[in-house]
Amino acid sequence: MTPPAAIAHIIIVGGGTAGWMSANLLMQQWGGLGCRVTLIESSEIATIGVGEGSTPYLREFFRRLGLAESEWMPACNATYKCGIEFPQWTTQPGFESYVHPFFNQDDLSLGTRFFTQACLRRRGSAADANPQDFFIAAELARQRKAPFYLPRADGRTSPPTDYAYHFDAGLLGQFLKSHALKLGVTHRIGTVAEVLRQENGDISGLRLNGSDEVLTGSLFIDCSGFQGLLINQALGVPFESFADNLFNDRAIAMPTALDESQDIPSQTRSTALSHGWAWQIPLTNRFGNGYVYASAFVSAEEAEQELREHLGPAAHDSEARHLKMRVGQVSEHWRHNCLAIGLSQGFIEPLEATALMLIQFSLDHFIAALEHAHFGRAGQAGFNARIRQMFEGVRDYVVGHYQLNSRDDTEYWRANLANRNISARLGSILEVWDCGADFEAELTRHGEALMYIRPSWYCLLAGMGRFPGGLQPAPPSGLISSAQARSALAAKAGEFWGHRAYLQQHAAADTQPR
Known part of the structure; x- marks a missing residue:
């Protein structure tokens, strides 16, 4: 498929x-067909890193570009x-912390029991949930393991579990810039x-x-950040x-040193x-x-002090960077011949590390719309509705998360x-969970509008301890305790x-894009 000739x-x-992800994907898709891509970057405006984590969806981005993890x-x-991991979000005994894992084939047996036991518990039975x-991903995180199996004795290779990445956002931008230039993107x-x-x-x-020159184009991508220049x-x-909906409008970023005496953690902690x-x-x-916080409830100085106390001595000499966040979205992500991508199109606080996913999702759907000749108003309306x-x-x-605290x-x-x-959708989900009705049917009813898959909703609601009090003894048949499940997972994690x-x-030696 090709983009419109225009x-x-x-x-x-x-x-x-955002800008360099856009440049790479668009040039990779259409550069060989004669489409030119120019990126204008101001030396006067600093970029804002909105997070240093991703969802598994980012793996598809690198696969599309043919970039190996080793590269x-x-x-x-x-x-x-x-x-x-989400520590200290609730005070429910046994649920003071939980992990939102990525889901894998290895979870089929224990995961099925979790879903069953979560439903039993929300209906009043004392089942562990x-x-x-x-x-398995939660156990890998506890043991600071990578999501890859050790070599098998028979020489066969086991596929990795599902995973995402942590990275330095500034360095990622620089890497993507370098790759885009190799693809032929013009940098101004x-x-x-x-x-x-x-x-x-x-x-x-x-x-x-400082110039009378006018740069003309047929399509303009706004990656100008919160200012939304275009x-x-x-x-x-x-x-x-x-x-x-979301009260948080400020953030403070602060680096600290790794503890070299321990392995590197393989999870994000959101405390x-x-x-x-x-x-x-x-x-x-x-x-x-x-620290992501709400300025209506605490000053910047107080928030920085609390973050330093939370981090302890490791943050003693660390510089704090204060950021403002514009949380929401534009009413139209694509208007006329302009597409907004990244912070210019909208932002949701990085609790679930969705910033790059939103960028990638928008670009993928935009490319699909153009390649299917949906460049007119109807195509724009459909695209905007989906985004x-x-x-x-x-x-x-x-x-x-905030409703369940x-x-x-x-x-x-x-x-x-x-x-x-x-x-109304979130309210209905909470209501169906609380009343013990058919939760599967409720999730199915909302379909792709939920964005998050079935296990994620179970993990959120169960992990936050959204269960009634006064639980009755659960029927023992087919149930498994947390201790039994953890023991099985601990043994399995030894294979990673x-x-x-x-x-x-x-x-550093892997040559296959993942």
């Missing part, structure tokens, strides 16, 4: 991860990610001073500061805030603090840490628990590589 020159405004991971201080006790340094429009509303060209400022597309949550992301050379649905689906899952130690957590500004050892011995 798409001969694509101009991307803004670099960073990009060492350049970005990258590590493997088996899931996300914390997801961190039933999935400059700051856009004027956006020129046609009578029909399309963008005709861009004038840069989509908001030039085209006037409104921004729709999620502030009534609930007084007015938000703190992330810890392991790289090969350091930890990336930060809005994606953002709203991710928002609902993230909001679910049981903390009452600060006004922040009490306000989140009392907040009723949630979607240690994280640091795999990174040192395999990622």
Whole structure:
């Protein structure tokens, strides 16, 4: 399939991860067909790294580009990610922490029991149902293992479990820039001073500061970050805030050193603090840490102090970087001949590391729309509806964490628990879970609008301890205790590589894109 003939020159405004991901995918897809891609990057505007983690979907991005892990991971201080741990989000006994794992074939037996026991418990039976006790990825994370099997005695190779990545966002942007230039993307340094429009509303060209030259193109990609230079400022597309759903609007980033006496963790930790949550992301050379919080409940100075106390002596000399977040989405992600990608199109706090997934999802659907000749209004409307649905689906899952918290130690957590500004879809999911009705049918009813698959919803609701009190003894037939499940997982995890050892011995020599 080829893009419409009218798409001969694509101009991307803004670099960073969003800009260079866009440049790589579009050039990879259409560069050989004569399409030109130019990226304009300002030396005056710093890029914002919105996180240093991904979902498994990013593996498809590198596969599309033909990039092996050995090629990009060492350049970005990258590590493997088996899931996300959520400590201190609830006070429910036995559920003070849980892990949202990535799901694998190895989970078929214990995972099925988890789903059954979670449903028994939500209907009043005392069955063990914390997801961190039933999935191999959670055990790999506990033991700091990589998601790859050790060599088998018979010489056969076992496939890896599902996984994602941690990486240095700044280095990833630089790596993607280098690769895009190799593909033939044109790189211009400059700051856009004027956006020129046609009578029909399309963008005709861009004038840069200090120059009379006008850069003309047929398609413009807005990767200018929260300022939305093209989509908001030039085209006037409104921004729709999620502030009534998600209170957090600030973040603090702060690096700390790795403990070289221990293996490298293979999970993200998202620990609930007084007015938000703190992330810890392991790289090969350091930890990336930060605090996502709500400025309506705590000052920047107080939040930084709490983060430093949370990190302890490791953060004593660490520099804090304060960031503002615009949480929500634009009302139209594609208007006229302009597509918004990355922070310009919207942002949902990085609790589930979805930033790059949203970028990649949008680009994949845009490419598909153009290649199927859906460049007109009907194509735009369908694309915009799907991307809005994606953002709203991710928002609902993230909001679910706050709706399910049981903390009452600060006004922040009490306000989140009392907040009723949630979607009808999320409200229905919670209601069906609570009343013991058919949860499978409820998830099926919402279909792809949920964005998150069935096991993820079970892990969220069960992991946060969303169960009734006064549980009755569960029927013993077919049940398994957390201790029994953990014992089986611990034995299975012994078949996997240690994280640091795999990174040192395999990622650097692996030649196959994953």
